[in-house]
Amino acid sequence: xxxxxxxxxxxxxxxxxxxxxxxxxxxxxxxxxxxxxxxxxxxxxxxxxxxxxxxxxxxxxxxxxxxxxxxxxxxxxxxxxxxxxxxxxxxxxxxxxxxxxxxxxxxxxxxxxxxxxxxxxxxxxxxxxxxxxxxxxxxxxxxxxxxxxxxxxxxxxxxxxxxxxxxxxxxxxxxxxxxxxxxxxxxxxxxxxxxxxxxxxxxxxxxxxxxxxxxxxxxxxxxxxxxxxxxxxxxxxxxxxxxxxxxxxxxxxxxxxxxxxxxxxxxxxxxxxxxxxxxxxxxxxxxxxxxxxxxxxxxxxxxxxxxxxxxxxxxxxxxxxxxxxxxxxxxxxxxxxxxxxxxxxxxxxxxxxx
Amino acid sequence: xxxxxxxxxxxxxxxxxxxxxxxxxxxxxxxxxxxxxxxxxxxxxxxxxxxxxxxxxxxxxxxxxxxxxxxxxxxxxxxxxxxxxxxxxxxxxxxxxxxxxxxxxxxxxxxxxxxxxxxxxxxxxxxxxxxxxxxxxxxxxxxxxxxxxxxxxxxxxxxxxxxxxxxxxxxxxxxxxxxxxxxxxxxxxxxxxxxxxxxxxxxxxxxxxxxxxxxxxxxxxxxxxxxxxxxxxxxxxxxxxxxxxxxxxxxxxxxxxxxxxxxxxxxxxxxxxxxxxxxxxxxxxxxxxxxxxxxxxxxxxxxxxxxxxxxxxxxxxxxxxxxxxxxxxxxxxxxxxxxxxxxxxxxxxxxxxxxxxxxxxxxxxxxxxxxxxxxxxxxxxxxxxxxxxxxxxxxxxxxxxxxxxxxxxxxxxxxxxxxxxxxxxxxxxxxxxxxxxxxxxxxxxxxxxxxxxxxxxxxxxxxxxxxxxxxxxxxxxxxxxxxxxxxxxxxxxxxxxxxxxxxxxxxxxxxx
Numbered sequence: 022x023x024x025x026x027x028x029x030x031x032x033x034x035x036x037x038x039x040x041x042x043x044x045x046x047x048x049x050x051x052x053x054x055x056x057x058x059x060x061x062x063x064x065x066x067x068x069x070x071x072x073x074x075x076x077x078x079x080x081x082x083x084x085x086x087x088x089x090x091x092x093x094x095x096x097x098x099x100x101x102x103x104x105x106x107x108x109x110x111x112x113x114x115x116x117x118x119x120x121x122x123x124x125x126x127x128x129x130x131x132x133x134x135x136x137x138x139x140x141x142x143x144x145x146x147x148x149x150x151x152x153x154x155x156x157x158x159x160x161x162x163x164x165x166x167x168x169x170x171x172x173x174x175x176x177x178x179x180x181x182x183x184x185x186x187x188x189x190x191x192x193x194x195x196x197x198x199x200x201x202x203x204x205x206x207x208x209x210x211x212x213x214x215x216x217x218x219x220x221x222x223x224x225x226x227x228x229x230x231x232x233x234x235x236x237x238x239x240x241x242x243x244x245x246x247x248x249x250x251x252x253x254x255x256x257x258x259x260x261x262x263x264x265x266x267x268x269x270x271x272x273x274x275x276x277x278x279x280x281x282x283x284x285x286x287x288x289x290x291x292x293x294x295x296x297x298x299x300x301x302x303x304x305x306x307x308x309x310x311x312x313x314x315x316x317x318x319x320x321x322x323x324x325x326x327x328x329x330x331x332x333x334x335x336x337x338x339x340x341x342x343x344x345x346x347x348x349x350x351x352x353x354x355x356x357x358x359x360x361x362x363x364x365x366x367x368x369x370x371x372x373x374x375x
Numbered sequence: 376x377x378x379x380x381x382x383x384x385x386x387x388x389x390x391x392x393x394x395x396x397x398x399x400x401x402x403x404x405x406x407x408x409x410x411x412x413x414x415x416x417x418x419x420x421x422x423x424x425x426x427x428x429x430x431x432x433x434x435x436x437x438x439x440x441x442x443x444x445x446x447x448x449x450x451x452x453x454x455x456x457x458x459x460x461x462x463x464x465x466x467x468x469x470x471x472x473x474x475x476x477x478x479x480x481x482x483x484x485x486x487x488x489x490x491x492x493x494x495x496x497x498x499x500x501x502x503x504x505x506x507x508x509x510x511x512x513x514x515x516x517x518x519x520x521x522x523x524x525x526x527x528x529x530x531x532x533x534x535x536x537x538x539x540x541x542x543x544x545x546x547x548x549x550x551x552x553x554x555x556x557x558x559x560x561x562x563x564x565x566x567x568x569x570x571x572x573x574x575x576x577x578x579x580x581x582x583x584x585x586x587x588x589x590x591x592x593x594x595x596x597x598x599x600x601x602x603x604x605x606x607x608x609x610x611x612x613x614x615x616x617x618x619x620x621x622x623x624x625x626x627x628x629x630x631x632x633x634x635x636x637x638x639x640x641x642x643x644x645x646x647x648x649x650x651x652x653x654x655x656x657x658x659x660x661x662x663x664x665x666x667x668x669x670x671x672x673x674x675x676x677x678x679x680x681x682x683x684x685x686x687x688x689x690x691x692x693x694x695x696x697x698x699x700x701x702x703x704x705x706x707x708x709x710x711x712x713x714x715x716x717x718x719x720x721x722x723x724x725x726x727x728x729x730x731x732x733x734x735x736x737x738x739x740x741x742x743x744x745x746x747x748x749x750x751x752x753x754x755x756x757x758x759x760x761x762x763x764x765x766x767x768x769x770x771x772x773x774x775x776x777x778x779x780x781x782x783x784x785x786x787x788x789x790x791x792x793x794x795x796x797x798x799x800x801x802x803x804x805x806x807x808x809x810x811x812x813x814x815x816x817x818x819x820x821x822x823x824x825x826x827x828x829x830x831x832x833x834x835x836x837x838x839x840x841x842x843x844x845x846x847x848x849x850x851x852x853x854x855x856x857x858x859x860x861x862x863x864x865x866x867x868x869x870x871x872x873x874x875x876x877x878x879x880x881x882x883x884x885x886x887x
Contacts, residue, residue, distance in 0.1 A: 075711075234747055235745055236741075236744050236746060237735055237736050237741045237744050237745070237746055238744060239746075240728070240735050240746060241735075243724070244724075244732065246722060247721045247723045247724060248717075248718075248720075248722070248723075250717050250718045251702060251717070251719065251720065251721050251732065252721075253680060253718075254678075254680065254700060254710070254712060254718040254719070255700075255732040255733045256699070256700045256701030256704050256733060257701065258701075372547050
């Protein structure tokens with residue numbers, strides 16, 4: 022137990038350091054632009070935790086990040102770098118929209134329709150993940166390249182469809198027709214748009230943690246991820262692990278896309294994701310690829326987003342500056358993740374000197 | 376150059392790595408430093424080279440006290456070091472590598488022609504013919520090591536520290552290395568030779584310093600000592616003699632492994648062809664050969680890690696040719712792989728995870744796909760006890776164990792699977808004497824229990840002392856199959872280089 026606590030300290034310390042550094046640098050820029058830094062900080066806190074509305078807004082933003090983060094983490098654990106989560110998210114959203122178009126006039130009840138639709142999201146996303154996996158296992162093609170390419174295809178495909186075959190009946194807006202009432206995810210609170218997606222996301226994170234830490238399949242993922250030669254030697258098929266983890270990763274990202282459409286937007290359009298698929302990589306890295314920690318890092322990023330928006334509103338800070346602050350956190354997270362070993366050594370040496 | 380070490384001590388946390396070590400090194404002398412893994416050899420050398428700060432003690436170079444705080448100081452004083460793992464940039468040429476770290480030209484433009492001339496002169500002085508424009512990555516290991524030595528000399532080394540320099544070399548390359556060492560000492564340069572191979576120490580050194588648990592336990596002139604005495608100093612006792620029983624002639628013998636006309640097309644155009652042999656129960660079949668003559672391809676084809684082009688492999692009479700490793704292992708095959716870091720262990724995982732690497736999918740370590748961590752941990756504690764693996768706990772990472780203990784983990788895991796056939800490839804590579812003795816006894820015990828063992832090793836001593844029969848591989852072909860007690864090293868050597876062939880032992884000895 023003691024050893025576990027010891028291991029957990031750096032896992033918490035380093036991300037914390039990243040966040041603090043980002044805010045320090047961010048504060049510098051805010052001050053440079055002539056804004057009241059303490060007021061800005063207060064606005065960010067206010068926008069994140071200040072009200073029920075703010076909290077539910079934060080959780081809503083955290084939902085897709087959490088799901089995709091979990092998906093990305095599973096692939097990363099198996100040493101597959103799924104950079105194409107954005108496209109898998111779109112694929113899931115597209116799957117939901119297509120199937121809803123087919124089923125919308127059948128009058129199916131919610132308890133049947135919603136699982137069917139989310140199933141389509143999982144399949145669409147899963148296929149988008151499995152293709153790079155197959156190409157890597159079979160042909161040795163780098164999944165970093167192929168997953169991004171497939172991601173672009175999906176985003177552009179959605180862009181085409183919502184301006185063509187899937188465009189709403191009035192042909193005015195570049196978006197699909199609004200989904201039927203029965204297909205919408207139940208709300209958690211009557212007056213806010215927080216939906217049960219957050220519960221699904223938390224459940225997915227817990228399940229992923231269980232699979233990775235407690236099952237033989239999870240053990241095999243870690244084996245293949247940490248030493249593919251040894252995994253092969255011990256009787257695990259690294260190619261199967263590669264394809265299956267990327268497929269699962271894609272499926273979860275697809276599920277996030279489906280949930281976004283059914284729970285929040287109710288229709289498909291190109292700006293449905295402000296880059297969730299990429300930000301989720303930072304979410305997963307900040308959490309050290311631990312699915313349980315991803316629950317919190319996703320909420321942090323969700324809160325950062327809503328908090329910065331609040332700051333932009335109350336202080337009149339230009340949106341580019343609030344985007345800068347968010348980007349800084351991302352940058353520092355990635356930097357600190359890469360430099361983690363050095364930082365730990367540095368901290369340790371400081372301790373020895375004392 | 377002479378060097379004097381006075382009362383050096385170094386502690387890492389709870390471990391006293393070096394305690395009150397003193398010794399002297401004279402001009403033109405080769406001092407061998409012997410010791411088991413973890414005896415403190417490397418720590419001491421790192422302090423001499425300025426890579427580690429000492430807690431107490433002092434160093435004198437040529438009679439004057441020297442403060443060595445970094446490798447820069449060490450190089451300035453004329454100390455050169457050739458690490459066990461080379462510090463070369465593979466993409467650079469030999470010349471570029473040798474110029475790395477040259478200090479005097481930081482502000483000047485590099486005079487490449489002048490440097491090339493100096494490098495060529497050093498090469499000539501040592502009779503070292505090589506194109507200095509070759510990329511280092513394309514050179515064989517032996518030559519890469521030569522580049523390291525030349526690099527140290529180029530920087531003006533008068534004292535050369537060689538950290539286990541022979542671990543990666545073939546017998547021929549070792550002989551060439553010794554030539555160079557003799558040449559260096561003839562010029563008055565001194566050499567510290569770190570090793571745990573006794574034969575080499577006896578051959579090349581003038582004096583031997585033996586370390587155990589961080590302390591000097593003895594110092595002898597090489598001429599006045601013996602291997603036996605050195606072993607006693609190193610491990611604190613004499614080695615147990617290896618005993619091999621004669622199998623009962625009434626015992627039923629059957630082939631555990633049958634390899635039939637096996638051909639494998641390996642990587643980089645290497646291939647083995649038409650290999651046929653059998654390993655019987657109660658038998659150790661050795662595979663001798665210079666590294667890279669097809670041993671790897673043979674083992675990987677048998678264990679299912681690599682595809683066979685043609686031919687057949689049978690385990691206990693059932694064909695397993697080209698089946699995936701999991702299915703091959705299901706026929707009760709255990710495999711101690713050549714490289715424990717690449718295949719045998721996952722260094723970033725703890726001992727418990729490494730102990731169930733192969734059998735994690737079976738009870739009692741899992742049920743219905745759920746891992747049983749408690750059973751795994753208990754099982755691992757059992758292995759640690761019965762194989763005397765020295766580790767803090769079963770949750771220690773494999774990377775934190777010494778090489779010998781890492782190897783014991785692999786051996787323990789593979790033997791705990793209770794195999795019918797054990798494939799052991801260089802089972803004592805980079806392992807100290809105590810652990811080597813232990814692993815040899817484990818292998819002999821398998822034979823005693825009536826199992827079959829396929830033992831691949833580059834060390835002839837090991838193959839000859841353990842095996843009942845030996846097959847020889849040369850250039851992907853079998854050039855011999857002989858009884859171990861009826862063959863000499865020279866005869867094996869001739870088969871290993873393709874000079875002669877001898878197939879007198881196609882069946883186990885007792886049948887005659």
